[in-house]
Amino acid sequence: MAGETKRKDWLTGLKEMTAEELDAKLAEAREEAFRLRFRSATEAIDNPMRFRALRKEIARMETEVRARLKTED
16 A cells, blocks of 8 residues: 555656656656666666566656647647
8 A cells, every 4th residue: 555655646746747857857767777777788686676667667757748748739
């Protein structure tokens, strides 16, 4: 249950961000995913589940971006 509340808070935070903040956060998450993939090829990763979490975070942010674009039309 605690994870569900945490996720709702995170999603609420996304909805309250400006477009510029959301774009910056998305770029930051993509950069982190890239670095994590690169590191996994050269060394052992401390938390391999971070891959899944990052993919989901990126998908949630992209969904919010697309929803905002759709409402602008």
